Amino acid sequence: xxxxxxxDLTTRAGLARAITWVESKRADxxxxxxxxxxxxxxxxxxxxxxxxxxxxxVGKSTFIDNFGSMLLEQGFKVAVLAVDPTxxxxxxxxLGDKTRMEHLSMNPNAFIRPSPAGETLGGVAKKTRETxxxxxxxxxxxxxxxxxxxxxxxxxxxxxxxxxLVLMLPNAGDELQGIKKGVLxxxxxxxxxxxxxxEKAAKNxxxxxxxxxxxxxxxxxxxxxxxxxxSAGKNRGLLELWSVMEAHKKATIESGSHSKRRSEQQLRWMxxxxxxxxxxxxxxxxxxxxxxxxxxxxxASGDIAASLAAKKLxxxxxxxxxx
Amino acid sequence: xxxxxxxDLTTRAGLARAITWVESKRADxxxxxxxxxxxxxxxxxxxxxxxxxxxxxVGKSTFIDNFGSMLLEQGFKVAVLAVDPTxxxxxxxxLGDKTRMEHLSMNPNAFIRPSPAGETLGGVAKKTRETxxxxxxxxxxxxxxxxxxxxxxxxxxxxxxxxxLVLMLPNAGDELQGIKKGVLxxxxxxxxxxxxxxEKAAKNxxxxxxxxxxxxxxxxxxxxxxxxxxSAGKNRGLLELWSVMEAHKKATIESGSHSKRRSEQQLRWMxxxxxxxxxxxxxxxxxxxxxxxxxxxxxASGDIAASLAAKKLxxxxxxxxxx
Numbered sequence: 054x055x056x057x058x059x060x061d062l063t064t065r066a067g068l069a070r071a072i073t074w075v076e077s078k079r080a081d082x083x084x085x086x087x088x089x090x091x092x093x094x095x096x097x098x099x100x101x102x103x104x105x106x107x108x109x110x111v112g113k114s115t116f117i118d119n120f121g122s123m124l125l126e127q128g129f130k131v132a133v134l135a136v137d138p139t140x141x142x143x144x145x146x147x148l149g150d151k152t153r154m155e156h157l158s159m160n161p162n163a164f165i166r167p168s169p170a171g172e173t174l175g176g177v178a179k180k181t182r183e184t185x186x187x188x189x190x191x192x193x194x195x196x197x198x199x200x201x202x203x204x205x206x207x208x209x210x211x212x213x214x215x216x217x218l219v220l221m222l223p224n225a226g227d228e229l230q231g232i233k234k235g236v237l238x239x240x241x242x243x244x245x246x247x248x249x250x251x252e253k254a255a256k257n258x259x260x261x262x263x264x265x266x267x268x269x270x271x272x273x274x275x276x277x278x279x280x281x282x283x284s285a286g287k288n289r290g291l292l293e294l295w296s297v298m299e300a301h302k303k304a305t306i307e308s309g310s311h312s313k314r315r316s317e318q319q320l321r322w323m324x325x326x327x328x329x330x331x332x333x334x335x336x337x338x339x340x341x342x343x344x345x346x347x348x349x350x351x352x353a354s355g356d357i358a359a360s361l362a363a364k365k366l367x368x369x370x371x372x373x374x375x376x
Numbered sequence: 377x378x379x380x381x382x383x384d385l386t387t388r389a390g391l392a393r394a395i396t397w398v399e400s401k402r403a404d405x406x407x408x409x410x411x412x413x414x415x416x417x418x419x420x421x422x423x424x425x426x427x428x429x430x431x432x433x434v435g436k437s438t439f440i441d442n443f444g445s446m447l448l449e450q451g452f453k454v455a456v457l458a459v460d461p462t463x464x465x466x467x468x469x470x471l472g473d474k475t476r477m478e479h480l481s482m483n484p485n486a487f488i489r490p491s492p493a494g495e496t497l498g499g500v501a502k503k504t505r506e507t508x509x510x511x512x513x514x515x516x517x518x519x520x521x522x523x524x525x526x527x528x529x530x531x532x533x534x535x536x537x538x539x540x541l542v543l544m545l546p547n548a549g550d551e552l553q554g555i556k557k558g559v560l561x562x563x564x565x566x567x568x569x570x571x572x573x574x575e576k577a578a579k580n581x582x583x584x585x586x587x588x589x590x591x592x593x594x595x596x597x598x599x600x601x602x603x604x605x606x607s608a609g610k611n612r613g614l615l616e617l618w619s620v621m622e623a624h625k626k627a628t629i630e631s632g633s634h635s636k637r638r639s640e641q642q643l644r645w646m647x648x649x650x651x652x653x654x655x656x657x658x659x660x661x662x663x664x665x666x667x668x669x670x671x672x673x674x675x676a677s678g679d680i681a682a683s684l685a686a687k688k689l690x691x692x693x694x695x696x697x698x699x
Contacts, residue, residue, distance in 0.1 A: 363649035
């Protein structure tokens with residue numbers, strides 16, 4: 054496979070090829086990906102990074118298709134990435150994404166990439182973060198990172214974007230929507246979608262979320278999370294939603310929290326990569342692999358203190374760490 | 377300092393001495409503490425582990441004093457531990473705690489231990505977890521772990537107890553109470569304290585919290601978090617609160633979530649200890665110490681990808697890990 058330069062990313066084919074390196078498990082591909090990323094870094098950072106979540110049935114695909122199309126009409130280039138740790142896709146098929154976002158997928162200024170497959174959430178997050186940087190270097194102005202909200206994926210996506218949007222249903226009771234632990238905590242904006250189905254219910258739901266958000270201390274002191282009602286399928290409220298996003302950008306840039314958030318995200322990412330790699334080296338150590346399962350059982354049953362088990366395992370590792 | 381056996385823990389003086397080993401930074405004390413803990417493990421696990429948080433002014437001390445005294449009257453032995461990462465106490469003075477919990481501190485069946493000082497939250501948590509085990513081995517039936525709710529301390533305390541109680545004020549607006557990100561997420565019970573000051577406001581506040589809890593998916597499927605109104609200073613509602621705790625114990629033991637929660641807590645604790653120790657070895661490595669500060673700056677400013685920086689640092693460490 055021949056080398057890719059940052060200039061090659063301007064074509065969708067070139068960008069797609071670069072992402073396959075990022076997603077590959079092969080060491081030579083990983084080296085090429087890191088080399089390319091290093092070259093790309095000066096061209097990154099200018100895009101709007103927007104995270105989107107919502108339960109199945111809330112209309113995420115239609116929202117992204119119509120919202121993204123609106124942005125394309127305004128002259129923006131739009132990339133859509135997905136973080137789905139349950140994705141089983143083994144090849145490069147994006148038929149599913151092409152079908153569910155038919156307008157976007159037809160437009161040459163849009164780029165849609167499904168979730169990397171066969172990875173833990175941490176693995177998916179790493180590859181998506183790197184893909185996001187490649188998309189920025191490729192000249193995309195708005196990057197929508199979609200997640201299905203499995204496990205801790207909202208938190209992970211919220212930690213790689215400038216703004217996190219949560220889509221909600223108007224007519225299901227809150228208890229039925231199964232709003233996950235933590236999702237309200239990371240929302241910068243909430244949009245009650247499909248509000249045309251039952252306007253009164255949508256307004257009630259919006260009021261409900263406003264109250265709930267009111268109780269929580271906002272993550273960013275320069276931004277109080279907002280709640281809107283929209284109908285993505287009918288293209289209602291999307292322009293207004295974008296205005297709120299513009300206001301969010303303005304407020305967070307002026308307060309300095311935009312760049313602070315990004316710096317902190319990058320540093321947390323570096324730290325978590327280091328932590329993961331250290332833990333991996335530890336877990337793959339043959340002595341640890343032998344001793345861990347029985348010690349885990351003893352800790353779980355309360356037979357030995359976690360601190361003592363940790364100490365025993367660490368001494369096995371540190372004696373010959375690079376076994 | 378002579379050795380301490382598990383039998384010595386039955387006196388408050390013996391227990392206090394053992395805890396000084398747990399809290400000490402000296403390697404020989406740490407070894408003695410681990411040795412003692414290992415001997416104690418068969419005697420641990422029988423106590424009710426209850427976490428308590430609330431903003432300053434909510435009446436935590438009075439609550440613990442009167443609630444604890446009620447438990448003493450019922451024949452229980454009660455230990456009170458604190459998790460306060462801001463604590464600056466350098467010696468062993470517990471005058472503050474003796475003053476603020478005057479009934480409890482007078483009773484021979486109660487044991488009060490302030491927060492270990494001069495530690496990070498992780499350090500405080502580690503020592504408090506070990507102290508909790510020593511208190512169990514010493515025969516305490518109920519262990520109240522109090523936290524002031526600084527940083528992530530509620531989450532940390534919630535992860536070492538069977539039940540997490542959040543005390544709230546009735547008359548301050550929610551926004552004024554500064555309820556922290558995540559505290560509702562980890563609450564098994566909420567009690568609106570000082571409800572005698574304004575019964576109507578207390579009822580309103582209780583309704584408010586019930587609605588908010590309603591939106592969140594309960595952490596434990598066998599327990600819907602409850603909201604009570606109490607007046608700890610007037611000894612009102614404390615017996616009822618204990619009944620709810622009894623119901624919580626019964627429900628979670630029957631569903632199996634009581635033992636599941638404990639096992640998971642112990643395993644998470646072990647994993648976090650391992651992670652911390654690995655990170656510590658990494659950060660103390662001389663090559664890493666030289667290379668880290670400039671790389672951190674480059675990552676924070678977006679000049680180099682976090683993944684590349686992590687890789688560079690890890691290769692420095694793994695080349696000679698036990699430098």
